[in-house]
Amino acid sequence: MQNPLPSLMLIGCGKMGGALFSRWVENALPPSAVVDHHKEELTQKFSSTQHIFSASVKEIPDHFTPQMIILAVKPAKAMEALTSLPNRFKNSPVISILAGKTVAYLRAGLTPTTPIIRVMPNTPSLIGAGMSVAYAEANISDPIKAACAALFECAGEFAWVEHEDLMHAVTALSGSGPAYIFYLAELLLTIAKNYKLPQPLANRLVTQTLYGSSLLLKTSALTPEELRQQVTSPQGTTAAALSVLMQPSAWPETLERALQAACERSRELNQ
Template identity: 45%
Template sequence: MDTILLVGCGKMGGAMRAGWLEAGRRVAVVEPGPHAPAGAVGSPEALPDDLRPAAVVLAVKPQEAAAVLPAYGRFAGRAVFLSIMAGRTIAGMRALLGAEAAVVRAMPNTPAAVRQGITVACAGPGVTAAQRDLCTGLLEAIGEVAWVEDEALMDAVTAVSGSGPAYVFLLAEAMEAAGIAAGLPPELARRLARRTVAGSGALLAASAEDATELRRNVTSPGGTTAAALAVLMAEHGIPALLRRAVAEAARRSRELAG
């Protein structure tokens, strides 16, 4: 069975590792931090000399790329490098790993922790069909997978789905606070906000209708929902704020390329 080498086992790396282990894959881990899983090593120098991973998954912080990646260049030409570092470009990673490095740039999101994530991936030069299939299988262990051919789209992907769970959690947080302000007991406000967001997400996932139609289905003319949406959809409301937020996140993703 092929070995997967995971470099960095933080929250996202740990979620991916858990999905792979559930799928029966063999995983080696390099993680110098205090939360390293059993069997992990603290540096690439501690890896077995005969290790021949099929994929090296780069799950370190993008700011650490220049210091971390060159040590794994010895696997270039054999393994595919699957990076989940926000902003780091394929060309930039190949410059650190070597010209022979086959790199796939990917952006998962945190629902991967419950196998409900979505990842968008882009293959760089030299990635074979078999390596692309391997990466698809690794990413499907934590949710859905989509591929794009234009790497420039990855900054927008990062801004929408990579950062997107935080936007949803902020909505739940704000709904809870608004419920308390309206007089609800805090525990009830929290329960209503969490279950409403979670249930609405489940309905959206299960429905063939798009989000616009589902929103309309809830909105009776002249009713309470219509009154609330008149505020939320005003000129400077949620749609405008999200456009600004996504644009800013995409800008930061481009900035992280270094």
């Protein structure tokens, strides 16, 4: 059986924080607090009486002490959010989902002993199909790591990395990755217009092809290369298309440059 979820204080309930929070609510989150400037919208959206919605950490009632704090503001707002934490919260374990911001950076806004874990989730978390990857320093206790895993397992798959530097590659691959897939869908839909396919049909073709291929990739024992070969008849239509896409300057170099740009940006975000 899955570990019970810890009570939380979620700071920042936007696209990513909000997606995670909705999963946690569905998975019996104990009474928790959500801090966001959009308090009114969030109170309506989640219409919950058991959670506290607040526009500022300072308005959280004295009787409420979370077991964990989840930091989900934009990276540029991290220090402002941490330094405005009242002292009574400063020893609670903090999970940061911020791109780029290292444990050392975050620690400067907390105390030398606050347990800090970094997690990189992605937006398919909203439907329980997310991929979250976490890094914790060696001194973080097992119960804190287990509580972190329980939270992100509610949103899909979860894995640990041993070295913080790997979080850049994780961010470039699975954190930003859904956008690459959505852009591929956008491009295919735009191109479909040239072939006079009715738009609703083109939507179905693109969506079901991406969905079916992802599901096959996830459930099949075959490698991506083997699955690709199963589609590709010698001298057939797929081979004709792949002879364009597999040119070094086409997908191989383009994707390599794209991931490199994401990694570089992740490093810059720590400044």
